[in-house]
Amino acid sequence: MDFGFSPEQEALYTRMRALGATVDAADPDQRLPLLAEGGALGLPLPRDLGGEGFDLVSTARAYEGLGFALRDGGVLLAAGAHLFGVALALLRVGSDAQKRAILPELASGKTIATVAATEIDAGSDIASVRATAERAPGGFRLRGEKRYVTWGDRAGLFLVVAREGAERRGLVTLLVRGDAEGIRRGEPLATAGLRGARLGPVAFEDVFVPEDAVLGKPGAGLAIFQIAMTFERALVLAFRLGALERAIEEGVRFCRTRTLGEVPIARHQAVSHRLARMKMRLEASRLLVYRAAWALDRGERAQAEAALAKWHLGETAVASSLDDIALRGGAGFLEESGLPAALDDAIGGSIHSGTSDVLAGFVARWMGV
Incomplete structure (x- = not known):
């Protein structure tokens, strides 16, 4: 068991940290294109399909x-939905033709992909979706409305989960091009945080989807969706690890220099223990x-590992954001500090890809209870 990183992995970390600094200084509308230009959207995809061939731990x-x-958690969430929610699912279960046609576009960022699954009455219970994919000559006719679609107003490819026919219970996953006739995109919703994710509604009004755009097999949509969500849950909040590291470093510096009665507040046990809990x-x-990334690299299903990772990291981000504000008192509550916005982002991340209660249910079923 090795808990260290190789020189290649550390070089990749350094490269991506530099890219992050460049993107952070850019106009919000340019951030996702700059991430694509820097290679961040294709890291684990094969080299012959436009990626860099890194494993998931890297x-x-x-x-x-x-x-x-x-610091833009929204655009990093959008990047994760694209790469982990769609591209890796396509790599795992897509046909050779689908991989050759689509993955190079996703790796380069020429096409931004997203998952369109949640509906107004079907969020955590994806088996209850009402969107339908009716059989038609040469493919399907897709009808339904999806909610909270990441990058919904701009995505060029949607991974859509729908019911295969109004009277059938099976689900189908479809790769729907963003320029297909009949797609209606709503404006981004006024979310409290994660605004760079551009969450919004997308309606599919009698959209024709060709047969070769089915991901996996008709009727296996629920299983395909769970594969996509396993990759997403395991990795979509990995960026939060870096954000938490930064918050701790900034918090330590603040507490060493902020004085109370000529004594740095870091000397007070209540303060130092708060920082220690953030580190833990x-x-x-x-x-x-x-651990979840390692299990997926080994070809394991890793559903429980992914659920645990996302569950713990989502709650950690919220708890540590609150600690970060508390360390600074009133100054931490000011918008100019950036900390309230970070808390809003953290709350959104704790909901995306499954709330804590939903993920606890996955873990409990894995335990046999």
Whole structure:
């Protein structure tokens, strides 16, 4: 068992941290294109399909580096939905033709992909989706509306989960091009945080989807979706590891220089213990995230490992954001500090890809209870 990183992994971390700093200084609309230009959207994809061929442990380390320098949690969530929610699912279960046609576009960022699964009455219970894919000559007719779609107003490819026919119970996953006739995109929702993710509604109004755009097999949509969500849950918040590391470093500096009665507040046990708890949560989250990535690299299903990683890291981000504000008192509550915005982002991340209660259910079923 080796808890260290190779020189290649550390070089990748350094490269992605530098990229994150560049992207952080850019206009918000340019951030995702710049991440693509820097290679962040294709790291674990094969070289012959436009990627760099890194394993998932290395990719998690890369996103940790991005998260340290890039404070826009929304755009990093969008990048994760693209890479972990769609590209890796396509790599795992897509046909050779689908991989050759689509993955180079995703690796380069020419096409931004996203998952379109959640509906107004079907969030955690994806088996209850009402969107339908009716059989038609040469393919399907897709009808339904999806909610909270990451990058919904701009995505060029949607991984859509729908019911295969109005009277059938099976689900189908479809790769729907963003320029297909009948797609209606709503404006991004006014979310409290993660604004760079551009969450919004997308309606599919009698959209024709060709047969070769089915991901996996019709009727196996639920299983395909769970594969996509396992990759996403394991890795979509990996950037939070870097953000937490940065928050701890900044918190330590603040507490060493902020004085109360001519004594640095870091000398007060209540303050130092708060910082220590932030460190404990970070290191526990690191172990869970890299354990899940390692299991996926080995070809394991890793559903429970992914659920544990996302569950713990999501809650850690919220708890440590609150600690970060508390360390600074009233100054931490000011918008100019950036800390309230970081808390809003953390809360959004704890909901995305499954709330704590949903993920606890996955873990409980894995335990046999």
